Amino acid sequence: MTNLKLAVIYYSSTGTNYQLAQWAEAGGKEAGAEVKLLKVPETAPQEAIESNPAWKAHYEATKDVPEVTLDDLEWADAIIFSVPTRFGNMPSQMKAFLDTTGGLWFNGKLVNKTVSAMTSAQNPHGGQESTLLALYTTMYHWGAIVAAPGYTDPVTFAAGGNPYGTSVSVNQDGEMVEDVQAAVIHQAKRTLSIAEKLK
Numbered sequence: 001m002t003n004l005k006l007a008v009i010y011y012s013s014t015g016t017n018y019q020l021a022q023w024a025e026a027g028g029k030e031a032g033a034e035v036k037l038l039k040v041p042e043t044a045p046q047e048a049i050e051s052n053p054a055w056k057a058h059y060e061a062t063k064d065v066p067e068v069t070l071d072d073l074e075w076a077d078a079i080i081f082s083v084p085t086r087f088g089n090m091p092s093q094m095k096a097f098l099d100t101t102g103g104l105w106f107n108g109k110l111v112n113k114t115v116s117a118m119t120s121a122q123n124p125h126g127g128q129e130s131t132l133l134a135l136y137t138t139m140y141h142w143g144a145i146v147a148a149p150g151y152t153d154p155v156t157f158a159a160g161g162n163p164y165g166t167s168v169s170v171n172q173d174g175e176m177v178e179d180v181q182a183a184v185i186h187q188a189k190r191t192l193s194i195a196e197k198l199k
């Protein structure tokens with residue numbers, strides 16, 4: 001997969017989705033792809049970030065992670081998204097970024113991008129699937145090819161069995177409950193393998 005370009009695009013307030021994105025980045029590199037790890041711009045008011053010590057600490061710690069641009073979308077053959085669940089939906093930060101892609105969409109620049117997504121939530125039934133499906137709705141409008149993991153490898157079962165994309169629950173202390181690292185790496189490699197076939 002030497003000629004493949006993978007963009008891992010995430011939003012995270014308290015670090016979970018940053019970790020998922022880093023595992024996807026590692027999986028992509030293992031597969032031989034050129035990988036960019038990119039965050040979407042924070043849009044929350046500074047006082048909201050300041051009022052939550054975990055959010056503030058993560059915000060400060062990831063200041064140097066590059067912010068995604070529209071050029072990155074055009075550059076990528078494959079894109080993996082990672083976002084926390086917000087009321088069973090994607091966070092507004094990711095939606096705000098997706099809503100800037102109208103020009104690329106209009107010019108057909110997003111057609112046939114191979115995509116998949118990951119998420120986290122406090123509760124196993126707190127909207128993990130609906131968040132992924134909400135994100136995929138936009139992907140269908142792009143004309144992208146959704147390469148969800150399905151049950152293509154036993155690691156999906158060990159990670160909680162979400163076929164739409166790897167998802168993880170976080171406890172009250174913000175720690176991941178299920179061990180999903182292998183599932184994330186499998187998802188990254190599978191997304192790239194579909195991108196390779198398309199390319």
Ligand SMILES: Cc1cc2nc3c(=O)[nH]c(=O)nc-3n(C[C@H](O)[C@H](O)[C@H](O)COP(=O)(O)O)c2cc1C
Binds near residue numbers: 013016083089119121
């Ligand atoms: C505004 C808001 C809405 C949330 N909605 C849900 C939800 O619908 N279901 C759920 O299980 N967890 C919900 N959570 C918990 C987050 O999903 C959890 O904190 C997140 O997955 C952690 O990811 P991060 O560390 O990458 O920010 C919500 C959190 C916030 C702040």
